[in-house]
Amino acid sequence: MEKVTMADVARAAGVSKSTVSQYLNKRYEYMGEKTKQKIEEAIKTLGYQPNFLARSLKQKRTSFIGIIVANITHYFSTEVSRAIEDFFHQHDLQAIVCNADDDPEKEKKYIEMLRAKQVDGLIIFPTGQNHDLYKNMVEQGYPVVFMDRKVEESLKVFSILTDNTESTYKAVQRFIDKGHKNIAFVVQPLRVSTRLDRLEGYKRALKNAGIEINPDYIVEADIPDMKAKLERLFSMEVKPTALFAANDRAFMAVVEFLKEKKIQLGEDLELIVFDNIPFAHLLDTPISFIIQPAREMGFKAAELLYEQIKQEDRTPEVFVFPSKMI
Amino acid sequence: MEKVTMADVARAAGVSKSTVSQYLNKRYEYMGEKTKQKIEEAIKTLGYQPNFLARSLKQKRTSFIGIIVANITHYFSTEVSRAIEDFFHQHDLQAIVCNADDDPEKEKKYIEMLRAKQVDGLIIFPTGQNHDLYKNMVEQGYPVVFMDRKVEESLKVFSILTDNTESTYKAVQRFIDKGHKNIAFVVQPLRVSTRLDRLEGYKRALKNAGIEINPDYIVEADIPDMKAKLERLFSMEVKPTALFAANDRAFMAVVEFLKEKKIQLGEDLELIVFDNIPFAHLLDTPISFIIQPAREMGFKAAELLYEQIKQEDRTPEVFVFPSKMI
DNA sequence: TTGTAAGCGTTATCAC
DNA sequence: GTGATAACGCTTACAA
Numbered sequence: 001m002e003k004v005t006m007a008d009v010a011r012a013a014g015v016s017k018s019t020v021s022q023y024l025n026k027r028y029e030y031m032g033e034k035t036k037q038k039i040e041e042a043i044k045t046l047g048y049q050p051n052f053l054a055r056s057l058k059q060k061r062t063s064f065i066g067i068i069v070a071n072i073t074h075y076f077s078t079e080v081s082r083a084i085e086d087f088f089h090q091h092d093l094q095a096i097v098c099n100a101d102d103d104p105e106k107e108k109k110y111i112e113m114l115r116a117k118q119v120d121g122l123i124i125f126p127t128g129q130n131h132d133l134y135k136n137m138v139e140q141g142y143p144v145v146f147m148d149r150k151v152e153e154s155l156k157v158f159s160i161l162t163d164n165t166e167s168t169y170k171a172v173q174r175f176i177d178k179g180h181k182n183i184a185f186v187v188q189p190l191r192v193s194t195r196l197d198r199l200e201g202y203k204r205a206l207k208n209a210g211i212e213i214n215p216d217y218i219v220e221a222d223i224p225d226m227k228a229k230l231e232r233l234f235s236m237e238v239k240p241t242a243l244f245a246a247n248d249r250a251f252m253a254v255v256e257f258l259k260e261k262k263i264q265l266g267e268d269l270e271l272i273v274f275d276n277i278p279f280a281h282l283l284d285t286p287i288s289f290i291i292q293p294a295r296e297m298g299f300k301a302a303e304l305l306y307e308q309i310k311q312e313d314r315t316p317e318v319f320v321f322p323s324k325m326i
Numbered sequence: 327m328e329k330v331t332m333a334d335v336a337r338a339a340g341v342s343k344s345t346v347s348q349y350l351n352k353r354y355e356y357m358g359e360k361t362k363q364k365i366e367e368a369i370k371t372l373g374y375q376p377n378f379l380a381r382s383l384k385q386k387r388t389s390f391i392g393i394i395v396a397n398i399t400h401y402f403s404t405e406v407s408r409a410i411e412d413f414f415h416q417h418d419l420q421a422i423v424c425n426a427d428d429d430p431e432k433e434k435k436y437i438e439m440l441r442a443k444q445v446d447g448l449i450i451f452p453t454g455q456n457h458d459l460y461k462n463m464v465e466q467g468y469p470v471v472f473m474d475r476k477v478e479e480s481l482k483v484f485s486i487l488t489d490n491t492e493s494t495y496k497a498v499q500r501f502i503d504k505g506h507k508n509i510a511f512v513v514q515p516l517r518v519s520t521r522l523d524r525l526e527g528y529k530r531a532l533k534n535a536g537i538e539i540n541p542d543y544i545v546e547a548d549i550p551d552m553k554a555k556l557e558r559l560f561s562m563e564v565k566p567t568a569l570f571a572a573n574d575r576a577f578m579a580v581v582e583f584l585k586e587k588k589i590q591l592g593e594d595l596e597l598i599v600f601d602n603i604p605f606a607h608l609l610d611t612p613i614s615f616i617i618q619p620a621r622e623m624g625f626k627a628a629e630l631l632y633e634q635i636k637q638e639d640r641t642p643e644v645f646v647f648p649s650k651m652i
Numbered sequence: 653t654t655g656t657a658a659g660c661g662t663t664a665t666c667a668c
Numbered sequence: 669g670t671g672a673t674a675a676c677g678c679t680t681a682c683a684a
Contacts, residue, residue, distance in 0.1 A: 331660090331661055331662090332662065333661080343661090343662080343663090344663080344664085347662070347663060347664090350662095351663085376661090376662080377660090377661050377662070379661075379662085380660070380661035380662035380663085381661080381662050381663070382662090383660090383662070383663095384661085384662050384663045384664080385662085385663070
């Protein structure tokens with residue numbers, strides 16, 4: 001195993017550790033040409049590999065940043081993460097992606113682990129249940145950016161969101177314009193702000209059109225239970241003619257259900273989904289998607305985090321990126 | 327920012343650093359109950375968070391492992407990575423995923439970076455162009471497992487592969503059984519073993535059936551150039567009636583092309599793809615997929631790496647997981 | 653231009 | 669049971 005250390009190189013080159021360190025950090029302004037060469041050679045022959053851990057300990061930065069995703073199975077999350085990774089790769093930082101799996105305990109564990117391992121900052125898709133932790137980080141001035149979901153208003157933090165209510169409102173409006181009256185809304189448990197905001201948009205659109213909100217048309221269920229609830233929805237006397245899926249996972253559940261029941265998309269039912277799915281353009285079905293500008297959002301988050309890491313002070317702000325329907 | 331260190335806790339609790347360390351490592355066999363409580367209290371009031379970096383430096387392990395993926399845009403890669411992450415999560419190690427983007431230079435950079443940062447081991451989807459580096463790691467006894475693609479035979483390493491040639495052979499055989507004679511093979515540059523092996527299976531199947539291999543039916547191109555080459559393929563006098571896409575990216579390019587040209591899948595052309603794609607089951611098109619047991623492969627790789635990390639010696643071996651067509 | 657020595661925050665080995 | 673003290677491998681004043 002590797003054991004060659006800077007001291008070995010120094011010895012081999014007949015110089016001191018500090019000189020080697022200078023060399024490694026490319027500070028050869030005032031370095032003798034021969035010293036430089038001797039070091040170079042020693043490194044080669046010994047096969048020396050610097051230990052960044054030791055450096056990090058000293059410098060108090062690891063060039064790692066963490067991304068804690070509430071649920072990685074949302075395509076949106078992976079798109080955003082990828083954008084963040086790309087940004088940091090350009091700045092020679094490495095992103096570490098952790099999946100909290102919608103579990104606040106796991107989220108907590110990850111936040112603590114990453115902080116213990118001294119990552120330089122965190123971008124979090126919050127589960128929303130760890131306010132104290134969030135607050136703690138913010139108060140300590142630890143670089144952090146929240147993504148996708150709101151955290152308690154009182155926390156002064158950088159957040160990146162999309163216009164959930166607005167976009168949903170417009171989409172449902174579209175259904176209404178087309179003459180739909182029986183519009184279903186399918187969503188996972190309303191624990192998080194995105195889902196609540198989208199529901200709000202749905203309700204507002206109906207209200208605005210003078211359509212009564214029928215609670216039976218609002219299907220709230222965990223993915224495993226969704227099928228059963230959909231079963232109930234589609235066995236109602238007055239079946240919905242349009243359906244809004246509040247995210248990609250809900251959408252998947254719906255499509256699977258429809259396939260099974262042989263309900264024809266476009267004919268028996270119109271569908272709008274909040275979120276993009278990979279290869280959406282491959283489907284030649286008449287589904288509309290509300291697409292968040294994932295890459296832009298990711299880049300912005302990365303940029304905001306990077307500024308904090310570089311200690312460029314700036315008051316926290318919430319950035320809202322509008323989504324587009326296609 | 328956080329600055330509370332073990333020394334602070336020790337001082338506050340009126341004990342020595344070593345005792346605190348004992349406490350943190352849950353070695354309270356021989357620890358006075360009151361000392362324990364004093365430490366506990368000091369930690370609480372100071373809000374002490376241990377610094378794992380320092381510990382890692384001392385213990386020479388970081389509880390990080392790296393995954394270097396040749397190209398993360400292959401769905402297979404993300405499936406495998408996820409399985410690996412899951413495995414290590416159970417063992418309290420964190421995976422760091424890096425995307426080499428099919429670029430050997432980038433791969434090299436990542437390998438060096440991760441090793442410099444002292445990750446405990448590496449699972450690599452090799453680009454294949456960094457033999458010296460690979461060799462170097464193996465010779466130094468650094469824990470490493472190769473995934474998906476073969477590296478030079480001479481290297482005695484753990485590898486996880488699928489039966490590329492066999493599976494392709496069978497698939498093409500199926501085309502032939504159905505009466506197809508003009509079977510195209512679409513692939514990205516034949517730089518890597520998987521693609522070569524799949525091509526080998528294709529050729530063998532044709533040969534075995536006494537069908538002459540027509541080089542014009544073998545489309546080898548980078549994704550951006552693929553469209554042009556497909557254009558050429560489908561403007562031949564004798565158009566292919568069946569097409570084998572050597573991976574998901576090639577498949578995507580093909581489907582886009584077909585859509586544009588309004589060529590009907592199933593009617594004008596039959597399609598088999600090597601690789602799964604997300605939501606494949608949503609498509610109600612008559613496409614066959616050759617699916618690698620990604621999770622199993624990932625778990626196996628993780629397990630093999632973990633054994634190495636735990637210093638459980640074992641001679642390197644190549645594991646071949648059969649794929650299945652659906 | 654190069655060397656000395658003191659950290660960085662832990663853990664580990666011994667004494668006591 | 670607990671505490672000095674020396675590592676771990678590097679960076680960084682400060683000296684020389």
